[in-house]
Amino acid sequence: MRPPADLRDRQHSPYRWVILAMVSLSGFVTMGFPIAGLSALLSEIAASLELDLIQIGVIWGVGMVMGIFTTFIGGSLIDHFGTRRSLVFMCLAAGVFGSLRGLAVDFWSLLLFSLLYGTLQPVLPLNFIKLNREWFASRQLGLAAGIMSLGFALGAMMGSGFSATLLSPLLGGWRAVLVAFGLSSIVMAVLWALLHPPVERRPGPGLDLRQLVIKARRVAGFRELQVIALAVFGAVGLMQGIVGYVPTYLRAIGWASVEADSAIPLFFFASLVGVAPISHLSDRLGSRRPVMIFGTSMMSLGALLMFFADGDYWTVMLAMTVGGLCFDSFMAMMGASITEARGLDMALVGSALGFGGMLQNLGGSLLPPLGNTLSVISLNAPFLLWAAAGVFATGALLSYRGRGRK
Known part of the structure; x- marks a missing residue:
């Protein structure tokens, strides 16, 4: 199946289902599974790095706290650069920063890598939601949004169930699991670069502080x-x-x-x-x-x-x-x-x-x-x-x- 020759007709193109499948898969791979998987791995991480309950809470909550400050800027960047370039960059960067968490040696290094990852992780879903709006008319948008969320929900359920009990013993511990999560996100960046059709962009005003305001x-x-x-x-x-x-x-x-x-x-x-x-x-x-x-x-x-x-x-x-x-x-x-x-x-x-x-x-x-x-x-x-x-x-x-x- 090929993308439409004219992207203005994309809401009527069968290729929109390819995009939706990618959106749902991305929600599973980059959001649902790794986020829930981290919660399942926290006890193992805490034992390895000798973290107390407060430090565990900080690591778990840092992504959401960062999202308070980064989601609006990230959403504006998606508008400015387009979903294709934003997805490729954010999946790639989230994969790199997410993998770095597996190299942490103490609380502070884990916090630093989690902060870097947390600047991008809350912004990724905004790409998926905007993609659905670009490719689906309102009469099908609810179904598309539900299928997208199905990927998130299935990932969360499987991540919480298998990360600590199956993946950690299989791969050799929590560090390898976090690296595997990151590599999976990098694979998604490559897939988006291949499958998301390029969009011709018209010149517009630059994005600066004034434009953000x-x-x-x-x-x-x-x-x-x-x-x-x-x-x-x-x-x-x-x-x-x-x-x-x-x-x-x-x-x-x-x-x-x-x-x-x-x-x-x-x-x-x-x-x-x-x-x-x-x-x-x-x-x-x-x-x-x-x-x-x-x-x-x-x-x-x-x-x-x-x-x-x-x-x-x-x-x-x-x-x-x-x-x-x-x-x-x-x-x-x-x-x-x-x-x-x-x-x-x-x-x-x-x-x-x-x-x-x-x-x-x-x-x-x-x-x-x-x-x-x-x-x-x-x-x-x-x-x-x-x-x-x-x-x-x-x-x-x-x-x-x-x-x-x-």
């Missing part, structure tokens, strides 16, 4: 983008809090390690099952907003069930299923909705996604530790804060009555 003011002025960004702030904060706290909480109330560790994989499995059909539902409805509202409501309900579960096994499993069912579909709809915002030019899509990414990473960095501080009151109190974050996200979406898709 102008873009920031333009995208921040979109009421629709403000609402979506506030919603994703609450939803991602809820998810990060739940995923990080639940295993520790369940052990603290007396669950065995095997049972405690089974809760979060169920959360991700439910999300994996729901992502494609729920995302495609938005195409059938002609609107993303009802699907997003349903998603944030389900996440809030899951957190609330955890608050009232009191350690009951089946209630906890129900909470994880309910809370996880819509997460990846919500994230897919978030990206699609930003790219479809009324009046938003394609030349500003990356900047708009970066604006949403700032709030996403801020919520993911701020709300989990804020919830954890409530554990001194009661071990289940953090779930009440995260449920409130989901209600906040739902309220933000309800506050704006925008149009459906064209």
